[in-house]
Amino acid sequence: MGDADKDLVKGHRSRLRERFLKGGAEALADYELLELILCLAIPRRDVKPLAKGLIRQFGSYAAVLSAEPRDLGAFPGLGDTAVVAIKSVQASALHLARAEVHDRPVLSNWAAVTAYLQGVMANRSREQVRLMFLDRKNALVADEVLSDGTIDQAPVYPREVVKRALELNASALILVHNHPSGDPTPSQADITMTRTLADACGRLGIKVHDHIVVGTSGQVSFREQGLL
Template sequence: MAIGKTPVEDKPDHRHGHRQRLRERFLKAGPDGLADYELLELILFLAIPRRDVKPLAKELISHFGSYAGVLSAETAMLTAYPGLGETAVAAIKSVQASALHLAKAEMASRPVLSNWQAVIGYLQGAMAHLPREQFRVLLLDKKNALLSDELLSDGTVDETAVYPREIVRRALSANASALILVHNHPSGDPAPSRADIVMTKEVLQTCKTVGIHVHDHIIIGKYGQTSFREQGLI
């Protein structure tokens, strides 16, 4: 680097007042008044104080596919992206964590079966943009209130190992009366595979032997989900 040359990450934002105007628009109109890249700009403002971050915000959304895709991207993938330092990555992931905390609190505020949209909203936020397949189980009490959200397996891009006995062990340990199976399809297509259907039947049989009811198996995709119960598969 030439002597006296300012590093790229330290170049000031020459568009005077842009940050203040964007903040004022956000505070007045809320998130619906801003484009996705502008919301991402607001996050990056916190971590990159002296740089025009609009180009970076647009590049990130293009690279990861959407605003949600940026927030959901794995920490290592964000850290490897040019122009993002540790502070910026922490700011992005803290916003995702806050959103998931709020969604989980809403999901847990009422019995799961009467709060279905909140359940789906939480699961979409937590799993829709993962680059690999995850399997988790929502454990419920006798009134179908959420006891815990258990991550059972974190697999590869197209499969994850699921063991019915482990599901039962977790349920019994939590004194759960019922559960909901959940996994994601990184391909984006939430349609169940033959293996998904066979595995679900095995879990149903194993849970039945100990009196644990399986309400549903939900497959999460990037733009939707499939309910085994709605499809008549349970």
């Protein structure tokens, strides 16, 4: 890269930083936000083509942040330092969202809960089942991944769920899983499994408050849909 090109890159980065500081994330396009991250990891290269290529490859800014490190590392021109920079931004965002969930009773803080779940699960390439265990005041006792599965299935074993709830002395739980297809519409298998789980938990006085299915297009609450 010649001196003139270096000056152009430097000027572009300076303008990006100024726009971000004045207007926040809303002042930048998604690829420009990704540019800001990549600038920290790749200081002497024009990263705009790389940022645009990543979003084109993975589908969205959120999907880039949520991508597996091995998949990011396989993208041409993206080294370990850049992968760490991208994943650290995702980790920071999830840490903040998780803190919002932990600090208040879950059922009275539903917007924060759904935002957290969307961030942590929506863009996963494989189906994952997560359990949020609650105490008698609906405060979060534990937020745990029960299982990781294939692109369209992750197992749920009621006996394991009940056992873990008893270990934690939880009085209620929220079941969550994602649909990698992006469509959060529950399947008949989802409905049957949820009713079986709710019955098993109910026998021991553990309430299943909800089952939330997460997809890139949104979420479906079994409770809101009258399925639970």
